[in-house]
Amino acid sequence: EIVMTQSPLSLPVTPGEPASISCKSSQSLLHSDGDHYLEWYFQRPGQSPQLMVYLGSRRAPGVPDRFSGSGSGTDFTLKISRVEAEDVGIYYCMQGLQTPRTFGQGTKVEI
């Protein structure tokens, strides 16, 4: 199975400042259709996860444009251009290329 490794696991942030989370996969996530099957999810305490980014860089509807996904092959990044208080929670990457789908360990973002 594809192993997903996130870093850092804990990320102290300052409101108004940028933040960045890395996600590395043990195999390339490039599909034959030319897209990278990498998704980002955000989970607040006590809530279910919500989709933030799919196909590596496409923001889901309703996701603020301060969030951006990038990367290719095995290396991906989720960036927040200016952190807001509501961005506190845990971010997970997940590969959608192979079965079983696999998640990263999660990155806890806290102020």
Added chain:
Amino acid sequence: QITLKESGPTVVKPTQTLILTCDFSGFSVISSGVSVGWIRQSPGKALEWLALLYWDNDERYNPSLKNRVTIARDISKSQVILTLTNMTPADTGTYFCAHRRDLEWGFDPWGPGIPVTVSS
């Protein structure tokens, strides 16, 4: 608007079989490209993908569950059912069902989740 909600027992005994139901609305489970998945989260831990059911009734499972898991649908009731046999304390966690609109899109939205505890 697409919604999903999980239901079922919140406490099961070791060796018992867990049956969870995902009631959904706002989409058809037989629409081309659509799939519904189950994901769980052990207390304080990361997310674990369990199973996925595609619009054409193709089923995919996490091999780590070693043939203990089954996913099925009841189209007339707008339900997707997860069955997990031979439960152990390691299966304790919150179980989520989630919708995918097509092969490329992510899991969106998710149900609120149902906590399940395995204890004698």
